[in-house]
Amino acid sequence: MKYMQGSYPIVEKQAIAADTFSFTVRCPEVAALAKPGQFVHILPKGYGLRRPISIAGIDRATGTLRIVFAIRGKGTEALAQMNPGDDMDMIAPLGHGFTLLPEAQHVALVGGGIGVPPMLPLAKYYGERATAISGFRSFKQIILQEDFDALGAQAICCTEDGSAGAVKGFVTAPLEQLISEGLDAVYACGPMPMLRAVAEVCLRTGTWCEVSLEERMACGVGACLGCACRTKDANGEEQFLHVCKNGPVFKAEEVQW
Amino acid sequence: MADLSVNICGIDFKNPIIPASGVFGYGHEYEEFYSLSKLGGIATKGTTGKKRTGNIAPRIAETPAGMLNSVGLQNPGIDAFIEKELPYLLTKDTVILANIAGSTPEECAEVAAKLENTDVHMIELNISCPNVKQGGAAFGTSCVMAEQVTTAVRKATTKPLVVKLSPNVTSITDIAKAVEAAGADAVSLINTLLGMRIDIRTRRPVLHNNVGGLSGPAILPVAVRMIWQVANAVNIPVIGMGGVSTGEDAIELMMAGACAVQVGMACFTDPYAPVKIIDGMERFLDENNIAAARDIIGTVKPW
Ligand SMILES: Cc1cc2nc3c(=O)[nH]c(=O)nc-3n(C[C@H](O)[C@H](O)[C@H](O)COP(=O)(O)OP(=O)(O)OC[C@H]3O[C@@H](n4cnc5c(N)ncnc54)[C@H](O)[C@@H]3O)c2cc1C
Ligand SMILES: Cc1cc2nc3c(=O)[nH]c(=O)nc-3n(C[C@H](O)[C@H](O)[C@H](O)COP(=O)(O)O)c2cc1C
Ligand code: FES
Numbered sequence: 001m002k003y004m005q006g007s008y009p010i011v012e013k014q015a016i017a018a019d020t021f022s023f024t025v026r027c028p029e030v031a032a033l034a035k036p037g038q039f040v041h042i043l044p045k046g047y048g049l050r051r052p053i054s055i056a057g058i059d060r061a062t063g064t065l066r067i068v069f070a071i072r073g074k075g076t077e078a079l080a081q082m083n084p085g086d087d088m089d090m091i092a093p094l095g096h097g098f099t100l101l102p103e104a105q106h107v108a109l110v111g112g113g114i115g116v117p118p119m120l121p122l123a124k125y126y127g128e129r130a131t132a133i134s135g136f137r138s139f140k141q142i143i144l145q146e147d148f149d150a151l152g153a154q155a156i157c158c159t160e161d162g163s164a165g166a167v168k169g170f171v172t173a174p175l176e177q178l179i180s181e182g183l184d185a186v187y188a189c190g191p192m193p194m195l196r197a198v199a200e201v202c203l204r205t206g207t208w209c210e211v212s213l214e215e216r217m218a219c220g221v222g223a224c225l226g227c228a229c230r231t232k233d234a235n236g237e238e239q240f241l242h243v244c245k246n247g248p249v250f251k252a253e254e255v256q257w
Numbered sequence: 258m259a260d261l262s263v264n265i266c267g268i269d270f271k272n273p274i275i276p277a278s279g280v281f282g283y284g285h286e287y288e289e290f291y292s293l294s295k296l297g298g299i300a301t302k303g304t305t306g307k308k309r310t311g312n313i314a315p316r317i318a319e320t321p322a323g324m325l326n327s328v329g330l331q332n333p334g335i336d337a338f339i340e341k342e343l344p345y346l347l348t349k350d351t352v353i354l355a356n357i358a359g360s361t362p363e364e365c366a367e368v369a370a371k372l373e374n375t376d377v378h379m380i381e382l383n384i385s386c387p388n389v390k391q392g393g394a395a396f397g398t399s400c401v402m403a404e405q406v407t408t409a410v411r412k413a414t415t416k417p418l419v420v421k422l423s424p425n426v427t428s429i430t431d432i433a434k435a436v437e438a439a440g441a442d443a444v445s446l447i448n449t450l451l452g453m454r455i456d457i458r459t460r461r462p463v464l465h466n467n468v469g470g471l472s473g474p475a476i477l478p479v480a481v482r483m484i485w486q487v488a489n490a491v492n493i494p495v496i497g498m499g500g501v502s503t504g505e506d507a508i509e510l511m512m513a514g515a516c517a518v519q520v521g522m523a524c525f526t527d528p529y530a531p532v533k534i535i536d537g538m539e540r541f542l543d544e545n546n547i548a549a550a551r552d553i554i555g556t557v558k559p560w
Contacts, residue, residue, distance in 0.1 A: 001289075002289065003289055004289070004290075005290060005527070005528055005529065043526065043527075047319070047526075048319065048322065048323065048324060048473050048474065048522060048525070048526050049317070049319050049324055049525060049526070050525065050526070075319075091528065215314050215315065216314070216315045216316070216317040216318070216463075217317065218280075218317050218324065218326070218522075218525045219280065219286065219524065219525050219528075220525075221286040221287075221289070221528070222282065222285075222286050223280065223281055223282035223285075223286040223287065223524075224279065224280055224282070224317075224326070224328065224525065225279075225282075225302070225311060225316075225328045225331045226314075226316045226317040226326060226328060227314065227316070227317070228311060228312075228313070228314045228316055228328075228331070229314065230313070230314075238310070239310065240310050240311055240331060245286075
């Protein structure tokens with residue numbers, strides 16, 4: 001794995017929903033290496049620990065990466081104060097990304113809330129072979145649906161309260177529908193209850209599935225063993241792997257749900 | 258250019274800066290950033306007799322100017338360390354301190370004995386772990402237990418033995434004197450201070466283990482105080498650590514009495530921290546016309 005630390009200029013900032021921001025950062029060396037599912041580890045000014053944020057866009061032509069994050073605490077609040085021209089201190093690209101399946105005919109990209117952004121690089125790769133199923137609590141949190149359209153993927157938006165989108169309720173209903181019609185792969189990122197439900201559906205139906213997990217991190221590179229995730233090895237024996245290095249993407253059957 | 262080299266227990270360090278145990282793994286991950294040969298030494302992740310899986314996550318919590326961790330000594334066990342990690346580390350032209358731990362004095366001694374036939378330079382015995390034979394209190398919290406475990410490991414090794422002290426005690430100087438009497442060649446301090454954080458929305462501790470060890474800039478003044486007291490209480494070298502993130506911080510620990518300085522949490526904030534600290538020390542020494550880093554050890558002038 002190859003990664004680097006540097007201060008990279010922000011070239012674009014956009015508020016895309018309440019307390020949710022999209023930043024584009026110029027970092028050609030990182031963009032050249034980055035793969036869908038990897039993340040960047042950003043140092044908010046004045047803090048001791050970095051914040052892991054998924055890569056939401058990779059543009060090798062312009063040498064830029066895009067990230068999308070929600071304000072969840074003091075660190076992300078400090079990051080949201082940054083502006084174009086400021087430098088973002090990050091270690092990147094980190095982690096083991098999604099497995100790309102060149103032969104796949106139809107894949108589902110299941111994102112929940114702030115788990116939707118890492119689905120964008122997959123939508124770029126699969127184009128019209130992808131259906132993005134995004135779940136949000138209500139219309140206020142909806143993000144990135146036009147981006148999926150622009151990349152040629154079909155977008156199905158679900159809200160728990162039915163305030164917007166085609167589906168009222170959870171992402172699993174449209175997912176089960178797609179699986180019954182025939183799906184080659186499911187990729188998922190979002191809150192743990194959603195991932196658990198998605199993994200359950202995929203394991204039950206024998207559908208290939210990868211999930212991107214979250215855990216609190218310190219080093220971000222696999223040295224401190226801080227970001228442990230309970231997994232099973234091939235013999236079903238419990239082992240702790242590390243979200244930053246072995247993940248954040250894991251096979252659904254590897255994880256101890 | 259100031260001479261940064263130091264000698265501790267007969268081992269030459271090219272400079273006094275050592276990434277601390279548990280933050281640097283076995284070095285591989287940081288080699289992406291710089292050559293490990295720039296470092297004075299490396300203290301490896303605490304290794305026990307058998308493989309340990311460690312605690313359930315979350316294992317990390319942020320705190321004002323610091324962090325808590327409850328990794329819980331996850332490691333592959335001493336045999337895997339000797340076979341898979343050590344040979345590689347020993348090619349890196351830097352001093353390797355094998356940090357070891359165990360649940361009983363016998364386990365610690367067994368781990369040290371296995372290192373006896375390797376070329377590892379020093380053994381750093383972590384006595385902050387629970388002693389299962391004594392109701393789970395950490396070895397490092399009583400003079401009797403600290404002495405017992407040090408005696409057991411001393412018998413098992415001829416390598417320079419550094420005993421790493423816990424700060425969670427009433428009198429760290431008493432513990433330091435006890436391990437000196439039991440045959441320690443040096444002491445290192447401080448390990449993390451026990452702490453806790455609660456998520457007030459869920460009323461759950463942030464760490465799954467409820468409590469964890471505090472490190473980072475927040476503990477620097479505690480480290481300076483304890484290093485100063487211990488350096489004045491024992492006649493063996495002191496390796497200092499706790500909250501160091503700049504060259505000036507490292508100089509401060511050395512003036513308090515440390516012969517070398519370990520760097521923990523700062524590696525997370527900036528993976529280049531150890532290298533920048535070395536540069537910062539050199540700059541300070543040059544600007545103040547001090548010929549050698551060793552000349553500042555213990556030179557604080559108390560009121
Ligand atoms: C691999 C990965 C990718 C992620 N991608 C995104 C993304 O694309 N967009 C986005 O909005 N968020 C993402 N997150 C979550 C994001 O890292 C947290 O929301 C953020 O760290 C919160 O920081 P804070 O300072 O605002 O919160 P605070 O609560 O003040 O943070 C305190 C500490 O806890 C850690 N922490 C708190 N919540 C989380 C969490 N959910 N996951 C990991 N660490 C946490 C912080 O990093 C910090 O060390 C991702 C997390 C991981 C592990
Ligand atoms: C994530 C983490 C893991 C640690 N693991 C160990 C360990 O295995 N053995 C040990 O003796 N100390 C361990 N420590 C303690 C450090 O080596 C050091 O004593 C402490 O962090 C204080 O230094 P700092 O303030 O520079 O971080 C660990 C610290 C951290 C942050
Ligand atoms: S954050 Fe250090 S190992 Fe993952």
